[in-house]
Amino acid sequence: MTGYTIVRDYPYPIDEVWAVLTEPDEVARWTTTGQGGRPVGFAAVRGTRFQFVGKPTMGWAGVVYCEVLAVDAPRSLRYTWKGDQDTDDVTEVTYLLEPTPEGTRFTWRHTGFRGVGGFAMSRLLGSVRKKMLSAGVPEVLEAHHRARR
Secondary structure (H helix, E strand, C coil): CEEEEEEEEECCCHHHHHHHHHCHHHHHHHHCCCCCCEEECCCCCCCCEEEEECCCECCECCEEEEEEEEEECCCEEEEEEECCCCCCCCEEEEEEEEEECCEEEEEEEEEEECHHHHHHHHHHHHHHHHHHHHHHHHHHHHHHHHHHC
């Protein structure tokens, strides 16, 4: 099995980073950065089934099916990730947040990819996530922070 991990440090308190990563309106603002999908039906509540809906491409209908497995606000969120409703290939995404002296360290882990196709998919998704977490999340965090003042 394979996967990828991305770590980013943000100069904002953990509660603000958690809000941007888990409030549906905020999530929709950063997930679409880098060609990601917008969340439909998302809530950071265990058992919630939701979808990320993106632009369909050849061989993919544009929908990822997910279910929240665990939540420990504001420190962690874990959910399943299934790229096709009719497949048994399910991976897991985990968000880990840690306070730091400068703000918050956010770790995104996406694990459980299998075989050559899974390796290729993890590479593709990893590059999309890097853009979201390096460009999309900081922009949304700044706007969220300004709005709270």
